[in-house]
Amino acid sequence: MTGRSxxxxxxxxxxxxxxxxxxxxxxxxxxxxxxxxxxMSGDGLVVRVRPRLARIDAAQAAGLADLSEAFGSGIVELTxxxxxxxxxxxxxxxxxxxxxxxxxxxxxxxxxxxxxRNILSAPDWVAGDATExxxxxxxxxxxxxxxxxxxxxxVVDAGPKRRLDGAPGDIRIERxxxxxxxxxxxxxxxxxxxxxxxxxxxVALARWFAAxxxxxxxxxxxxxxxxxxxxxxxVPPAPNGMPEGTLGGVAFGQMEAGLLRTLxxxxxxxxxWRMVLLEGGGALPEGLLPxxxxxxxxxxxxxxxxxxxxxxxxxxxxxxxxxxxPSVHVSGCAKGCARSDPADVTLxxxxxxFDLVIRGRAGDxxxxxxxxxxxxxxxx
Ligand code: SF4
Numbered sequence: 357m358t359g360r361s362x363x364x365x366x367x368x369x370x371x372x373x374x375x376x377x378x379x380x381x382x383x384x385x386x387x388x389x390x391x392x393x394x395x396m397s398g399d400g401l402v403v404r405v406r407p408r409l410a411r412i413d414a415a416q417a418a419g420l421a422d423l424s425e426a427f428g429s430g431i432v433e434l435t436x437x438x439x440x441x442x443x444x445x446x447x448x449x450x451x452x453x454x455x456x457x458x459x460x461x462x463x464x465x466x467x468x469x470x471x472x473r474n475i476l477s478a479p480d481w482v483a484g485d486a487t488e489x490x491x492x493x494x495x496x497x498x499x500x501x502x503x504x505x506x507x508x509x510x511v512v513d514a515g516p517k518r519r520l521d522g523a524p525g526d527i528r529i530e531r532x533x534x535x536x537x538x539x540x541x542x543x544x545x546x547x548x549x550x551x552x553x554x555x556x557x558x559v560a561l562a563r564w565f566a567a568x569x570x571x572x573x574x575x576x577x578x579x580x581x582x583x584x585x586x587x588x589x590x591v592p593p594a595p596n597g598m599p600e601g602t603l604g605g606v607a608f609g610q611m612e613a614g615l616l617r618t619l620x621x622x623x624x625x626x627x628x629w630r631m632v633l634l635e636g637g638g639a640l641p642e643g644l645l646p647x648x649x650x651x652x653x654x655x656x657x658x659x660x661x662x663x664x665x666x667x668x669x670x671x672x673x674x675x676x677x678x679x680x681x682p683s684v685h686v687s688g689c690a691k692g693c694a695r696s697d698p699a700d701v702t703l704x705x706x707x708x709x710f711d712l713v714i715r716g717r718a719g720d721x722x723x724x725x726x727x728x729x730x731x732x733x734x735x736x
Pocket of ligand 1: 657658659660663664665666687688689690691692693694
């Protein structure tokens with residue numbers, strides 16, 4: 357299976373701090389939308405669904421397709437934290453949509469629990485392995501965690517092979533050469549744990565973060581200035597590799613509900629690579645791109661008119677640039693929602709034009725400024 361950077365994906369866009377009801381365009385940014393607290397975007401509400409254990413069964417997949425068409429625009433997105441988003445939901449349909457998600461078993465009991473259940477599990481877990489067991493243990497002990505910043509998340513990647521290197525997460529339960537470690541993101545090593553000490557160590561590390569974080573919102577950000585306690589270090593994680601099996605993606609993580617319904621012939625594992633892994637394998641279904649398709653190597657946020665922060669369209673340009681560089685990021689504005697890592701080529705929208713950044717992020721100092729969209733391909 358072709359390897360690729362995992363730190364990419366669409367549109368985990370931060371939103372306002374409003375607690376009840378959807379966040380508004382132009383509001384203060386800083387937390388992640390969910391199903392209970394969706395984000396208002398240029399095309400309506402974005403309702404994010406967090407699958408448990410990176411899995412939706414066939415009925416849930418078909419049900420999500422139905423809900424997307426009944427209450428939204430029929431567009432479903434895969435995010436870089438392994439979530440699903442229904443776009444274009446009307447405010448008046450949000451309550452009924454929540455009811456539908458609850459019937460499918462895809463709704464947390466309340467908004468606070470939903471916000472806490474920020475767990476990314478390796479998608480190729482099998483019944484009884486360490487990823488399955490520890491993901492469930494962690495989900496059952498979320499109440500022991502301190503208050504954490506909204507985007508602070510956990511990764512459980514403890515199966516026989518490590519899969520989620522580079523996928524976003526602040527505290528990571530990972531496979532090491534021998535056994536399992538708990539590792540702080542931003543530190544090269546973690547502390548060895550046993551089955552019965554792993555979650556307690558996660559809680560202790562989360563508390564260490566909460567006690568030391570100051571203004572930091574992410575673990576790696578804190579570790580850039582504050583040394584980690586020795587009790588959380590010592591052993592490096594095992595090498596990483598992509599899972600085997602039938603893995604396919606959609607450009608920019610965006611698919612129509614009809615494709616999701618087609619895929620609902622069996623259970624799906626939702627990955628953080630804008631791809632799904634078909635449980636049970638088989639041929640790659642029509643509509644899914646193979647992992648080495650150049651379109652899957654491009655990151656592009658929705659841009660205008662879907663995001664109110666954008667002054668440029670993004671995805672037509674992204675399609676034009678497919679294959680032009682190993683990594684390309686087209687961002688509607690300097691926030692860079694679609695990719696947090698540097699890319700070989702980044703185009704950042706500003707006042708209806710693009711700034712060109714080479715080997716950097718959306719907000720970095722550009723090499724060229726103010727390129728008209730049609731000038732961009734030649735400027736590369
Ligand atoms: S335009 Fe800016 S705020 Fe909107 S999705 Fe793109 S990067 Fe995020």
